[in-house]
Amino acid sequence: MALLEVNDLTVSFYTQEGVVTAVDDLSYTIERGEKFGVVGESGAGKSVTALSLLRLIESPGEIESGEILLDGEDLLQMSDSEVRQIRGNRIAMIFQDAQTALNPVYTIGEQIAEAIRHHLDYDEEDARERTIELLDQVGIPDAENRYSDYPHEFSGGMQQRAVIAMALSCDPDVLIADEPTTALDVTTEAKILDLLEDLTDEFDTAVQLITHDLGVVAELCDRVMVMYAGQAVEKAPVEELYYDPKHPYTVGLMSSIPRVGDDSDRLRTIPGSMPDLIDTPTGCSFHPRCPYAEEACTRTEPSMIDVGNGPDAREQSARCLEYTNDLQHGLGFDVSIDEDLSERVPGDLHE
Amino acid sequence: MSLQKFILKRILASVPVLFGVSVVTFALMHITPGDIVDQLVAANPNVPAHESARLRREFGLDQPVWVQYLNWIQGVLTGDFGEVYSSSRDVSSVVLARLPETIILGLFGWVFAVLIAIPGGIYAAVNKDQLGDDVSRFVALSGISIPNFWLGLMLMAIFAVRLDWFPTLDPQTSLLSPSMLWWLILPGVTIGTAAAANMMRIMRTSMAEELNKEYVTAARAKGLPERTVILKHVLRNSLISVTTVAAFLTASIVAGSVVVETVFGWPGLGLELIQAVHLREINLILAITLFTGFFIVLANLLADIVYALLDPRIRDEY
Ligand SMILES: Nc1ncnc2c1ncn2[C@@H]1O[C@H](COP(=O)(O)OP(=O)(O)OP(=O)(O)O)[C@@H](O)[C@H]1O
Numbered sequence A: 001m002a003l004l005e006v007n008d009l010t011v012s013f014y015t016q017e018g019v020v021t022a023v024d025d026l027s028y029t030i031e032r033g034e035k036f037g038v039v040g041e042s043g044a045g046k047s048v049t050a051l052s053l054l055r056l057i058e059s060p061g062e063i064e065s066g067e068i069l070l071d072g073e074d075l076l077q078m079s080d081s082e083v084r085q086i087r088g089n090r091i092a093m094i095f096q097d098a099q100t101a102l103n104p105v106y107t108i109g110e111q112i113a114e115a116i117r118h119h120l121d122y123d124e125e126d127a128r129e130r131t132i133e134l135l136d137q138v139g140i141p142d143a144e145n146r147y148s149d150y151p152h153e154f155s156g157g158m159q160q161r162a163v164i165a166m167a168l169s170c171d172p173d174v175l176i177a178d179e180p181t182t183a184l185d186v187t188t189e190a191k192i193l194d195l196l197e198d199l200t201d202e203f204d205t206a207v208q209l210i211t212h213d214l215g216v217v218a219e220l221c222d223r224v225m226v227m228y229a230g231q232a233v234e235k236a237p238v239e240e241l242y243y244d245p246k247h248p249y250t251v252g253l254m255s256s257i258p259r260v261g262d263d264s265d266r267l268r269t270i271p272g273s274m275p276d277l278i279d280t281p282t283g284c285s286f287h288p289r290c291p292y293a294e295e296a297c298t299r300t301e302p303s304m305i306d307v308g309n310g311p312d313a314r315e316q317s318a319r320c321l322e323y324t325n326d327l328q329h330g331l332g333f334d335v336s337i338d339e340d341l342s343e344r345v346p347g348d349l350h351e
Numbered sequence B: 001m002s003l004q005k006f007i008l009k010r011i012l013a014s015v016p017v018l019f020g021v022s023v024v025t026f027a028l029m030h031i032t033p034g035d036i037v038d039q040l041v042a043a044n045p046n047v048p049a050h051e052s053a054r055l056r057r058e059f060g061l062d063q064p065v066w067v068q069y070l071n072w073i074q075g076v077l078t079g080d081f082g083e084v085y086s087s088s089r090d091v092s093s094v095v096l097a098r099l100p101e102t103i104i105l106g107l108f109g110w111v112f113a114v115l116i117a118i119p120g121g122i123y124a125a126v127n128k129d130q131l132g133d134d135v136s137r138f139v140a141l142s143g144i145s146i147p148n149f150w151l152g153l154m155l156m157a158i159f160a161v162r163l164d165w166f167p168t169l170d171p172q173t174s175l176l177s178p179s180m181l182w183w184l185i186l187p188g189v190t191i192g193t194a195a196a197a198n199m200m201r202i203m204r205t206s207m208a209e210e211l212n213k214e215y216v217t218a219a220r221a222k223g224l225p226e227r228t229v230i231l232k233h234v235l236r237n238s239l240i241s242v243t244t245v246a247a248f249l250t251a252s253i254v255a256g257s258v259v260v261e262t263v264f265g266w267p268g269l270g271l272e273l274i275q276a277v278h279l280r281e282i283n284l285i286l287a288i289t290l291f292t293g294f295f296i297v298l299a300n301l302l303a304d305i306v307y308a309l310l311d312p313r314i315r316d317e318y
């Protein structure tokens, strides 16, 4: 049994303009200790998915249907107090901007210790000790004294370290990291990602890493899900996604990673923008932007099809009519592997 | 910088403010026609003109304004606020006798305001745009709009006269006895209502704003119960903006005390001030104004201290 299993999750926001279906019939699984990447353009529904896992979707949003199974137990069927037992304890979250995620009027130490006291029933003194230990582990020097610092006395990188300490404080099974480094500069980003990798390896924590950066995914993740307009369009082990992407959108995303020494025509971004989620296009939601779209794509909604090939390949699936043989001309893309990228992929599956 | 130093600095900074207040009051008293002697004479038309002149000379009112001011401020600096002309009593003893009455009334109004505003504001913010919020907003708006003299009269008419639940005439018991509460409730509620309504609106707005912040989601994501999220994490942040406004509200409570004390015949400084203005008792007016100014400065200082206690970012700036 997978550690986390999301089945047919649909989340809508009832706004004045209409019903925004931010997450649409989404399914994926995360194994124990696995590092699972979620990528997609802004507005694809990544954060909404993350918040749904903690049942923190607020009005006007609503989780419409689906299942979120943690060790086989459905979070969506639990009472509020049962869910609170899971939040921060078995599923923890790291937010994009540590500065806004920390309460400015309480000390860093107190904000970490309160979760420990709450979930692990530690008394004041023990919680303090464990907090200092955690601060030390995430690389905050002089942790004992920094315990009583306020967030504004920490630098951005230190704040994010503190937030990581907070998330790991109760030794969660799943850690959701929603763009944990976008607020940081490049050097700090690299350090934080290393830290995240080391600690989650050490504690065997599963990670759902949300990011815009395919480079980060290549470095950190085992499997990836590509999201578009609230749906998964492709799921694959990270090597397959890079060397053998199956969905035109994935291909487009790949070619939009700028690389040093690239020809300028390979630096294109995907033309167009994400569709309005209130009134999504008929058929395949990507068809207005897809260079290979045919008439069928405007009518028939594709479903997720297993496309994995080769005995070594783990499950790979994509949502495109090509794989139900409904396209007349097929997908005409060629994937060229460039050296830069292959160096970034820590894989053993390719020769 | 330490808190003591900060407090000292603020008190010293209030000296020029109070000085300004005294100058303005002094000037206003001299711009308006008539003085204490005119008032005394008006009460008794048989006083001959040379007698009035003698009185003016005796009170020092015949000297140029700036000399009068210098004489007065010299006295003040040595702790002498002059005397009440009509009764020959010391101004400071009159003020000190009336001061506790006003302080008790103002404090009651304050406590009433806070007790209504904070829970009310929290409730409204948590149930934003629901029925409870609408009701509380309606109540708050009414509280702000109703003039306090009218509210005082209505409360008196309904609860004291019609229902006979509360006494109305000025209290004969000692100020600190428990039965005093019965006399305090109606004027106290009257004086506190507008402040309560204002504070509640600010509490609601600021809490609703705080509730949208990410640290709230982060606190919930830790698995904390909603009570803790609201009463620990959100409340303290929301109180920061309430504190800023609370100092202004103190001024409005002080100003309101003049009206409310008059309506209820409450023997405090406000009532005394009205009588002093009628009689042009300039020393008394100046002293009461100065005291009031001093209290408002004190209230602001207190607000700043609370502000610093609530918000560590401010504390660092001292
Ligand atoms: N509170 C809300 N009210 C209305 N619509 C919302 C709300 N929150 C999210 N949405 C909608 O849900 C969709 C998905 O948003 P989400 O925040 O999950 O995107 P994302 O993939 O995390 O994007 P980004 O990369 O910019 O963080 C968006 O179209 C957004 O408009």
Ligand SMILES: [Mg+2]
Binding pocket: A046, A047, A048, A178
């Ligand atoms: Mg997001």
